[in-house]
Amino acid sequence: CIPCLLTLSSVLLYTLYKWVIPGAVQYHGGLALIWHDVIVEWILDTLTQSTRPQRLLAAVHKKATRGNPRSVVKAIDEFCNQNEWAMNVGNEKGSEILDSVVSETNPGCVLELGTYCGYSTVRIASLLPPHAQLITLEFNPDNAAVARQVIAWAGVAEKVRLVEGESGEWIPKMKEQFGVKTFDLVFLDHWKNRYLLDTKLMEECGLLKKGSVLLADNVVCPGAPDYLEYIRNSPQYKSQFFKSHLEYTKAEDGLEKSVFLG
């Protein structure tokens, strides 16, 4: 009968969408990104007439405790594991690599390139020593608007200055606009073709000092080959790779930690 056929095809489509395709693409970074970051995002945006950052923010408001940064991080990870993938650094790379680098660097002044919804911003800010400052750059105004609310909900707003604009435009203004001398830690997590350009820009602008740490996400997937080639071969850096997986998948990825030697 027609209703039975309709029910059967709906169940089949839902099974494909929820389990079969995500299961099939989770070991392949490129396919996982096309599925989660292009196809599913477009389907859900169209069906719900909302954006992924807005849905992520709603999950934070629903599940996280105001003023508790770790509960915000947990709510976002749950949303990404159970509802929809999002391009945060994620819990695996976050807890195993990013948090450790922040804690061992104990930075007074941090720059984050690429805020998105503020997930890594909250992770970093919650580990900073008192009086430390984190400047985070985001050029998409819709993402920045959501990030502001996530950061405020987590209760870390007094440590964070969210700057809306392009990295290439703002890096040269860091000293005069924000009184920055040098950065102790830079987390590179914006578009991958900017990693090398912005690193050279930070060098030219005198924003790195001996011992400054650059931590670059996604150096395998989507990958930043020109950056890796430069940072691993330059005598000005001591560089180390940390193997991991693309956020919320089992596809290969990793972070590159590079210490500026002056």
Ligand SMILES: C[S@@+](CC[C@H](N)C(=O)[O-])C[C@H]1O[C@@H](n2cnc3c(N)ncnc32)[C@H](O)[C@@H]1O
């Ligand atoms: C991978 S997401 C950042 C994820 C975030 N660091 C986290 O882990 O929660 C990359 C973000 O960088 C922003 N972006 C990309 N290129 C940029 C640039 N040149 N300047 C400022 N923001 C940029 C994008 O709009 C996007 O929101």
